Amino acid sequence: MIGIGIVGYGYWGPNLARNFSVLPACRVAAICEIQPDRQALAARQHPGARITSDYEDLLKAQDIQAIVVATPVSSHHALTKAALLAGKDVLVEKPLAATVAHAEELVRLAAARNCILAVDHTFLFTGAVRKIKTIVDEGLLGDLLYFDSVRINLGLFQNDVNVISDLAPHDLSILMHLIGKEPASVRAMGAQHGPERIESLAYLHLEYDNNFLAHFHFSWLAPVKIRNTILAGTNKMLVYNDLEPTEKVKIYDKGITISADAKSANKLKVDYRTGDILAPKLVHREALSVEAEHFLDCVRQRNAPLASGLDGLKVVRILEAAQQSLGAGGKRITMGPT
Known part of the structure; x- marks a missing residue:
């Protein structure tokens, strides 16, 4: 069973959580969101998930193997870097980062930590x-x-x-x-x-x-x-x-x-x-369902994602x-x- 932690429950986060929650051998273990009204929505829609405003709770959780980043692009680098340093596989919403320098650092870090880094290029x-x-x-x-x-x-x-x-x-x-x-x-x-x-x-x-x-x-x-x-x-x-x-x-x-x-x-x-x-x-x-299933397969089998961190870097360039x-x-x- 792969545990998923989702950070960001604004526009795109609920779609990601919905798709991961219905896939076999996978559970949405925790959702991190800072807005109280969005926390309440996440709790109603995913009563089995822990709801927190502290991202460290996801990074330290032993039952979470992968982090899904669904926040504004300005936060992609910091959140993804922290997840990779914690040894978590990551699926990050597009684009990978706001700058080429940040995207390059994430690609290097994922390779050094032997972590899966995938970018949410849903199409x-x-x-x-x-x-x-x-x-x-x-x-x-x-x-x-x-x-x-x-x-x-x-x-x-x-x-x-x-x-x-x-x-x-x-x-x-x-x-x-x-x-x-x-x-x-x-x-x-x-x-x-x-x-x-x-x-x-x-x-x-x-x-x-x-x-x-x-x-x-x-x-x-x-x-x-x-x-x-x-x-x-x-x-x-x-x-x-x-x-x-x-x-x-x-x-x-x-x-x-x-x-x-x-x-x-x-x-x-x-x-x-x-x-x-x-x-x-x-x-x-639904493309997002196919993508979520593909990401889980990459986590299990340690395969390179169809939309890898390197592919995301090329877009950012x-x-x-x-x-x-x-x-x-x-x-x-x-x-x-x-």
């Missing part, structure tokens, strides 16, 4: 992204050309991070999971339209050494909610609409063929191909480069390997 565990990963790995799309993503809505405005730090970890984790490569450069531009002096609208642009491009549009100030991604290849193109209730993924047999123009030796001919549209069958299960680019008016920031 990697959705049926849609798992299917897209299979499609990419099988080469169905051909050579990948570009990744174009839009994640916009009216709200929710944050007061501690900008729209890139808030929303980009979702799409960056998906992109890096699918292609397995880090960008050569990062550029970002944004505008501040909210109550705080932070960007509420932003565009993020990644360039890769093989001419692959990734472009992202993030906004808290849009009249409609859109969660749409295009992944184009030389053979076929894929559209992922996360708001579509059933057919979230569609594969389009569309593309171009470039050949020499028989009428002119100095021109190239472009032929356009339009074929069928395929909506593959997806596994419909892009986020930090994006902040540098924003501060420099959209300047291209060159990236080296992690």
Whole structure:
């Protein structure tokens, strides 16, 4: 029986606790929360768990093998570091840390302590992204050309991070999971339209050494909610609409063929191909449940998580480069390997 300790019972903590509490050979042993009203809610929803406001209670508990961190990003480093020093495995909400230096320290510490460090990149565990990963790995799309993503809505405005730090970890984790490569450069531009002096609208642009491009549009100030991604290849193109209730993924047999123009030796001919549209069958299960089960398997078998601390570090490196680019008016920031 694996004992889980959860720190933070605000927005995301209850979802994590609910999923861990129903998995076999696992129990939510304790929940740490400082707000009295959230403590009361945790006690009602998980009467078998100890409720405390002292994080040390979780770190010292012999019946807790893993800590789940579901607090604001500014506290991720300190809470995760303390858990690793106590010998606990950790699942931390995205992003891993607020800075590259903090993320690097956590990755090194987890390795030194032989602890599991996983990052809550939930979208990697959705049926849609798992299917897209299979499609990419099988080469169905051909050579990948570009990744174009839009994640916009009216709200929710944050007061501690900008729209890139808030929303980009979702799409960056998906992109890096699918292609397995880090960008050569990062550029970002944004505008501040909210109550705080932070960007509420932003565009993020990644360039890769093989001419692959990734472009992202993030906004808290849009009249409609859109969660749409295009992944184009030389053979076929894929559209992922996360708001579509059933057919979230569609594969389009569309593309171009470039050949020499028989009428002119100095021109190239472009032929356009339009074929069928395929909506593959997806596994419909709550992604957080799949992720919680996966994390427990990693704890038991000491396997590397699908979204490891190193993967979380790679996302934080892009986020930090994006902040540098924003501060420099959209300047291209060159990236080296992690």
